[in-house]
Amino acid sequence: MSWIFLVVSGLFEAVWATALSRSEGFSNLGPSILFGAALVASMGGLAYAMRDLPVGTAYAVWVGIGAATTVAWAMVTGAEPVSVVRVLLILGLIGCVIGLKLTH
Template identity: 85%
Template sequence: MSWIILVVSGLLEAVWATALGRSEGLTQLTPSLVFGGALVASMGGLAYAMRDLPVGTAYAVWVGIGAATTVAWAMLTGAEPVSVVRVLLIAGLIAIVIGLKLTH
């Protein structure tokens, strides 16, 4: 169960990071509220997962999922450029996250 919560928390990291970027320095109400809610839920899920998982592994997986999802979403929406190299690097990041899960 901890792994599922950790993955969801990593996805929520991408939500809060994207919302923070759209909040224009927390001056826009809706993105600021989404940022706050997703941040609390993401951190809460990470904290829950760390009850069963080692801190280093949990944090690395959480950050990896969040980073990969954030940049993938930005590329899909046209906010960031898409290139073969960037896609391969994201795939490598995902492979590392999977590797951490498999070696735990």
């Protein structure tokens, strides 16, 4: 169950990171509210997962999921350029996250 919470909280990390970038320094209300809600959900899920998982593994997986999802979303929406190298690097990051799960 901790792994499920960790994955979902990693996805919420991508939500808050994206909302933060669209909040325009917290002057745009909608993204600012979404940022706050996603941040609480993300940190809460990470904290819950850390009850059973080692801090290093949990944090690395959480960051990896959040980073990969944030970059992938930015590429899909056209906010960042897509290239073969970028896609391969994201896949490598995902591979490392899977490797941490498999070795736990």
